[in-house]
Amino acid sequence: MAYTIPRGTFDIIPPDSTKWQALKERFQALAASFGYKEITTPIFEQSDLFERSSGESSDVVQKEMYRFTDKKGRVFALRPEGTAPVVRAFVEHNLAALGNQKLYYWGPMFRYDRPQAGRYRQFYQYGLEFIGSNNPYWDAELISFLWLFIKGLGLNKMHLEINSVGCPNCSSIYEQALREFYKPHLEKLCPDCQKRFVSKPRRLLDCKVPTCKNIASGAPSQLDYLDDECREHFQAVQDYLVRMEIPFMINPKIVRGLDYYTNTAFEIIYEGLGAQNSMAGGGRYNGLIEQIGGKPTPAIGFAGGLERLLIALENEGLEIGKEAVPDLFVVAMGDEARAFILPEINKLRHAGLAVEFDPDKASFKAQLKAANHCKARYAAIIGEDELRNGTVALKDLNSGEQESVALPDLASRLLKLKTGNDIS
Numbered sequence: 001m002a003y004t005i006p007r008g009t010f011d012i013i014p015p016d017s018t019k020w021q022a023l024k025e026r027f028q029a030l031a032a033s034f035g036y037k038e039i040t041t042p043i044f045e046q047s048d049l050f051e052r053s054s055g056e057s058s059d060v061v062q063k064e065m066y067r068f069t070d071k072k073g074r075v076f077a078l079r080p081e082g083t084a085p086v087v088r089a090f091v092e093h094n095l096a097a098l099g100n101q102k103l104y105y106w107g108p109m110f111r112y113d114r115p116q117a118g119r120y121r122q123f124y125q126y127g128l129e130f131i132g133s134n135n136p137y138w139d140a141e142l143i144s145f146l147w148l149f150i151k152g153l154g155l156n157k158m159h160l161e162i163n164s165v166g167c168p169n170c171s172s173i174y175e176q177a178l179r180e181f182y183k184p185h186l187e188k189l190c191p192d193c194q195k196r197f198v199s200k201p202r203r204l205l206d207c208k209v210p211t212c213k214n215i216a217s218g219a220p221s222q223l224d225y226l227d228d229e230c231r232e233h234f235q236a237v238q239d240y241l242v243r244m245e246i247p248f249m250i251n252p253k254i255v256r257g258l259d260y261y262t263n264t265a266f267e268i269i270y271e272g273l274g275a276q277n278s279m280a281g282g283g284r285y286n287g288l289i290e291q292i293g294g295k296p297t298p299a300i301g302f303a304g305g306l307e308r309l310l311i312a313l314e315n316e317g318l319e320i321g322k323e324a325v326p327d328l329f330v331v332a333m334g335d336e337a338r339a340f341i342l343p344e345i346n347k348l349r350h351a352g353l354a355v356e357f358d359p360d361k362a363s364f365k366a367q368l369k370a371a372n373h374c375k376a377r378y379a380a381i382i383g384e385d386e387l388r389n390g391t392v393a394l395k396d397l398n399s400g401e402q403e404s405v406a407l408p409d410l411a412s413r414l415l416k417l418k419t420g421n422d423i424s
């Protein structure tokens, strides 16, 4: 084997590509129904954008980012996440002047991480960003979008967890309380947690090491340290979710991996995914836009992983996306018949019909077999009689019924049959 795919990446090949297409179509249709519009940014940005937004000490920036230097010595990074690029575009194009922005994205992200089930180095995310208002209604609406999207695929084994991480005001008081709580346990914590103790005590709460997990179970809750404004905001989000009939539970231990989150944080947990059980998550990031050079602007967003969504669909035995089958397979006997039908094939395709023709198959039998193999709905058979009369024998490959159709009427006849079939 000469070449192999880079570790931690994958090809999306048929028939699986049909599922990806179907997921994107569902996502886009739902986004449109919520008034969200697509934004596409480059897959690489100035490395500094992510260092500034994620925090230089974050795992993403420290260990996981694909950095490279171009020929002029500029340092870029393959995007490890989608929010910072969207916010960069928001500031750069002065989208604030146009009012609240409802944006969605879809595409590959890159992190140099240990590959495992459901975790890749090039992975695909879908996400929403709402920029421009601190009204808790938007938090709930965005969460309801995510819930409806996942629920709409037929998935059942998941639940929604929400939390509030407060604003910089109440969160610094809470972090102080956390440090005091952890101080007597410091020696028992894992090396990572010991490092995070000063700069990011909050991250100690979601450490997966059993000893750390054990200690974290007794830690004080952020929710007991929210100031009035943050408490009211969180309560309002919950009230909206109740009214929208979105089921949720409160988990005070949700901390998001990135530095820029404020107030609402949420996650969808899938019960059949093992350690990598987070399907999607997000939160408010009221501080980020100012942090990367814009005017202070409140915002909220989420991102979800498509690989895990597909694993979950498989886990629950759900099918998504039907493979397209041709409307017509052309069976032409001999050179004369081919010369006769060839100009018609692209006319039929132009009319919106999916038409297959395979000159590699010579015999009548081989061509019909190919027609059945690709699950074509009809076959148009052209033999000596048809050549003489300017007709085709149109054969329904399900029922075996056959009718003679004049060549100029073939497209309209097929379109009519197709509509009839779709209705029934």
Ligand SMILES: [Zn+2]
Pocket (backbone or CB within 6 Å): 166, 167, 168, 169, 170, 171, 226, 227, 229, 230
């Ligand atoms: Zn606060």
Ligand SMILES: [Zn+2]
Pocket (backbone or CB within 6 Å): 189, 190, 191, 192, 193, 204, 207, 208, 209, 212
């Ligand atoms: Zn730890």
